[in-house]
Amino acid sequence: DVKVTQSSRYLVKRTGEKVFLECVQDMDHENMFWYRQDPGLGLRLIYFSYDVKMKEKGDIPEGYSVSREKKERFSLILESASTNQTSMYLCASSFRQGSLDEQFFGPGTRLTVL
Amino acid sequence: ILNVEQSPQSLHVQEGDSTNFTCSFPSSNFYALHWYRWETAKSPEALFVMTLNGDEKKKGRISATLNTKEGYSYLYIKGSQPEDSATYLCAFNYGQNFVFGPGTRLSVLP
Numbered sequence: 001d002v003k004v005t006q007s008s009r010y011l012v013k014r015t016g017e018k019v020f021l022e023c024v025q026d027m028d029h030e031n032m033f034w035y036r037q038d039p040g041l042g043l044r045l046i047y048f049s050y051d052v053k054m055k056e057k058g059d060i061p062e063g064y065s066v067s068r069e070k071k072e073r074f075s076l077i078l079e080s081a082s083t084n085q086t087s088m089y090l091c092a093s094s095f096r097q098g099s100l101d102e103q104f105f106g107p108g109t110r111l112t113v114l
Numbered sequence: 115i116l117n118v119e120q121s122p123q124s125l126h127v128q129e130g131d132s133t134n135f136t137c138s139f140p141s142s143n144f145y146a147l148h149w150y151r152w153e154t155a156k157s158p159e160a161l162f163v164m165t166l167n168g169d170e171k172k173k174g175r176i177s178a179t180l181n182t183k184e185g186y187s188y189l190y191i192k193g194s195q196p197e198d199s200a201t202y203l204c205a206f207n208y209g210q211n212f213v214f215g216p217g218t219r220l221s222v223l224p
Contacts, residue, residue, distance in 0.1 A: 004157070035214075042118060042214035043203070058211070090158070100146050102160035103205075103212065 003027070004106040006091055012112045019078040021109050023091030030096045032074035033103065034058075034066065037088040049074055050096075081113045116140055118206045120215035127194050128223050134190045135218040137204030141185035146207040149178055149189055152217070153200040161189075161202075194222040 007022035035043040045058030152158040
């Protein structure tokens with residue numbers, strides 16, 4: 001059964017802290033994505049990766065960085081968390097770029113920055 | 115910036131009612147249109163992938179249609195049940211990535 005897991009369901013951090021959100025997929029997918037979901041807005045793409053050690057900026061990369069050292073793992077890093085980064089973060093993966101394949105999502109991490 | 119819209123934003127129906135909602139997307143650079151269902155506390159799950167103008171897909175009581183020339187897709191739920199309560203997302207696939215709509219939040223009251 002296809003699975004995307006995220007390290008935490010809920011996370012509370014303080015302004016200025018460094019935050020790591022981890023995502024692991026077990027489907028040998030090439031593509032991995034990080035989104036954030038805010039009320040009234042669609043899922044917005046932060047960063048994506050088409051291969052190990054490759055990363056591309058999405059629509060809202062400011063304040064974030066990512067790391068993909070292994071194919072199955074894609075990490076989202078908030079170097080210095082701010083209150084406007086309070087959001088639901090969703091990780092997703094798909095087989096390959098340019099295909100019709102659906103994206104498979106993790107359960108999400110609800111991050112609160114105080 | 116590609117824009118995907120969904121309407122209505124939210125919907126409350128009685129059990130047994132049929133309902134439908136809309137996804138509007140750019141009519142150029144079309145690759146595919148995806149529908150997802152996102153239940154509370156769960157991961158979004160794919161319902162349909164639609165690629166051809168005039169496509170119709172069906173899964174149980176849920177069906178979807180696609181018009182790529184005018185840039186819209188409809189999702190229909192026949193005889194809504196409480197377990198249909200969820201947010202329904204559409205995603206415009208332009209070949210490189212997806213652009214998601216804001217979703218339609220459906221509540222089915224018993």
